[in-house]
Amino acid sequence: MSNLVLPKIDRSTIKKKEFILGKLKKFTNAENILSHQSEIKPYETDGLAAYKQTPLAVVLPENTEEVSKILKFCNDENIKIIPRGAGTGLSGGALPLQDAITLGLGKFNKILEIDFDNKCVVAQSGVTNLSITHAVQHKGFYYAPDPSSQLACSIGGNVAENSGGIHSLKYGTTTNNILGIEMVIMDGTICRVGGKTLDQEGYDIMGLICGSEGLLGVITEVTVKILKKTQSVRAALIGFSTIEDGGNCVSDIISSGIIPAGMEIMDKALIVATDNFAKAGYPRDAEALMIVELDGTKSEVDNLLKQVGDIAKKNNSNSLKLSKNEKERLAFWSGRKAAFPACGAMAPDYYCMDGSIPRGKLAVALKEIKKLSKKYNLKVVNAFHAGDGNLHPIIVFDGGNKDQFKRTEELGAEILKLCVKLGGVLTGEHGVGIEKRELMCEMFNDNDIQQQLSIKKSLDQKNLLNPGKVYPILRKCAEEGRVYVHRGEEKFPDLPRF
């Protein structure tokens, strides 16, 4: 991996490791403190497995008071803290530091309350996203944001990264689906914001914390809104002979007043790759393949699906399939959801990027990416959450070839810059973390970044909470990161990533 610049190491912290471990034992049970090499190894990286660093120690507190005491102690002693949920994040947000304590929230794994009267669930922050839905589905409810890692990712991590999923256009991201949080700021203050009501009085602190990537506070509890499942869900699988037709179809669907639950586009390279891998029955001659999912009442879904079919025809679609049952709908998705392993089968390594662009710019973006792909002589396949403009270009390459790897990094940075140039942003759902940190100046000027740093400083005076993440250290647009997978050795190979 490229040389990653991390915050300056505080040798004095490393020297007083034994003192720190001794103190930590006063705040939590001794077995919750890990410092032996074999114990802390699993914590040396997160979902962005290309970066590795052994932490000074790992502490796994059991309750909010313990978190508060640990943070206060670290604040007083100038010790850095790296909060960590399930460690599934794709931007290196939980990457440890040599002189920092990793504070894992793995023991915050209980659902505290299922409150159907208030249509919410109160969960400790280490509870997995999917287990919330599991806890309420017997009454027909679910939790809407569905990041692809929902089987393993924690709800606290979802708050930190403002996780989305494929249904964000209609149902929003985490920030739109939570009612309250409990958090601890670096000086140890425990603060509850929001609760079981809609909105809250005063500043929307919850909205600020959501997506702050663990830099402003440690989230210990989350109250999420639950929704009733819709009555009917169906999907359309539509092939186009040009990317432009596919892109225009997206715009026309939205312009007609339809808000699909999900809308995905794949380019030809990915259609072929996923169809080879998952045998999804995709039209292999299509240049662009679109999956449109609609939900609502039965007659509404049937009607909208027909409208979508008509719009597709007007945009020169050359194939159209409508799901007749749940099995077919899932089959439509099977290839798309296998995008990552399919890329893994094409070459030893791949990088997945996560820019967002205005929907209408898809054709331009893909054309430019094609040009860049030629320029760098690297294959790029593209998946696009067309509903919400989230573009995932995936570069396939051989990391064993140093030159290829260098070109991959350069190409990745150019693609993200392109997203910003087209009116989009660097990251739609993976977060900035360490991987896009040095590209922040593509989007923000000094004033913008200073304002954000000023907020950081107001809640963490000494910059001890998750330092080195999100904000540029180098202050240059470096060529860094993306989801990096080497020879299928993804950190969480069993998680579908889409």
Add this chain to the structure above:
Amino acid sequence: MSIEAKKNFQISLDSDVLKPDDEQNVSEIIRQTYKKNLPIKIIGSNSKKFIGYNLQTAKTLDISNLSGIVEYLPEELYIKVKAGTPLSLIEETLDKNNQQLAFEPIDFGFIQNGKSNKGTIGGYVSCNFAGSRRFKLGSVRDHILGFRGVNGKGDIIKSGGIVVKNVTGYDLSKVVTGSFGTLVVLTEITLKVSPKKPSQSTVAIHTEDTNQVSKLFDKILSSSDEISGSVYIPDEPKNKKFELNKYQIFKFNDLKHEGSFLAFRLEGDQKSIEERKKNLAKELELNKLKTSTLDIHQSILFWQKVNNLELFKNTKNNILRAVVPLSNNKKLMKYLKNKYKYYIDWSGSLFWIEVADKDEMKIKEIKKFILEIDGYLAVIKRSENFSFHESLFTINENRLFISKKIKESFDPKRIFNPGKMYREI
């Protein structure tokens, strides 16, 4: 800025009301007020100046010249506008493309002086008061994709963008929305817009039984029939202190029965509405209840009246806005009984309550009760003889502690709307 413009500017800073023409002007003014420690009051069209504490500031910054639509791309579902743009202009523009602001803006003009006045988008965003669709489609803050503005030091800053999925940097749009102009002077706002549904219909259930109302609200929220508005409008107390205007305001041909009623709205295509009505007839056991149905025209008008707060039109009394957990709405209804004029929106969560002039002690009691049932409250309108000395907006100590820190990070010298929201920020 040209030298001449700078000179004009210096002159304008001498007057009490400063009316910048562009963002650069705003920045220049704030740089100077920052240097000179001059607190300023930020206004758009003054449509909501009665909300929050009165400000005694050296200068007033009027942003109404920062007006106009910067960019509107219906197929991208966003509109970018200057902060002083009248909200009504934005709604008219969207309407031409059959789109809308899904948070259903409230028209505070009616409680101020009986006339419509939605004010500017900057003012509206600063308050974060969403209308009836809140429980279904989110609040104002959920519809802000990005903004540009000037912080308390005079620096022009931006956050967010034009796309819905974005985790690039802190989401400052959220904390700025609802901050009552105490963090930044907004100069440009990008809003998410939504398609309008082709049709709508409203069903009213005539009942005075608060237990039943509470149960109905719960069933509505537990339904998958996509109800987009749900209010309970009880009869007014027979008390001279309150105006009896309910029958006049909610006078509809198809509203068949007198008395208190709960109304819910269905939006979509006609076929889907009918399908959902059938489902709901079973789910809510409507055959056992007295109901009325309002067609599309009456339905549109009905929800306008709800969101115009027309029941409190021209009132000289105090108006409170309280939000409580759904499970506690029954308790609050029982507490309010028929002693107060009120109605409930957001399917049982938002209470608009009128408290008679010179009855401030009752505000104190209500506030205490709301806090006991885990809700929050704001005194929106104060009567002429208002002499209540407690905070107009509730907040707990820890949140105030963090809020002060956030305030300081945006506006270190506390020059923006000092004390507008809380005396301390």
